[in-house]
Amino acid sequence: MGYTLKDICFSYESRAIFSGLSLEIEHGCFHGVLGPNGSGKTTLLDLITGHLKPQSGRILLDGRPLDDLTVAELAKKCALVPQDFRVNFPFTVAQVVMMGRYPHLGRFSAPGAKDRELVARAMAAAGIGNFSLRNVTELSGGERQRVVFARALAQDASCLILDEAASNLDIRHTLSLMALAADRVKNKGLTVISVMQDLNMAARFCRTLLFLKKGRVIAHGPVDEVFTESVIKKVFHVSSRVYFDETLHCKQVVFL
8 A cells, every 4th residue: 555645734833844735655666755955855754754743634554544553563664764863872783773673572572583683684785794893983974874774674664764865875885775775675565765866866766756846746656757857847947858778777867
């Protein structure tokens, strides 16, 4: 099923972000969320993860109202990779990644063999297994971002939500983690909802794109249908040329 948003209204004090927003976000797809600064991208993620509540309207996850889910139930369904992850206590990398398993543990239960195996797999997949014993406070911004990505993988949720999760990564690790997320969608049925700034990266890895501007949906649908010069012009006020890249086998854009 996935997410259903019905007539969502949300404001920060007197500043309206969404007014009557309605969306369907299908399960088992890689969704990209695009738009200029202030368009409501991060606010949308905060709403669907339960960090914010709309003033009116309903958000359903797999047919259930989001408000009906406990924190633990929501954490089993949805894992968030924020844009900038910081922790002041010198936890080791392995300890931070293990935090992704907490929603699956009993109140006084210690991690078991399955939890340790999932953590090891997540660290290996994110390419951080070789510094699992380092303190997270000693890592670079890009290394910390890979740690929080691994934590989300270890959480083993059905939906992975990325809030500009590659913003601190170099191009090699950006491609690696985007490819990893896309592989989980294809082979494990994961849902990925990713706020992205790089339009070409979005067109390469996503199946559907949601273009927002000032809290309104400008276009929403399959990449081949909505990744167009006219949509990009309307959303970003820039001229471009969209073309099919024979090497990548997908649409790409150059800006004029």
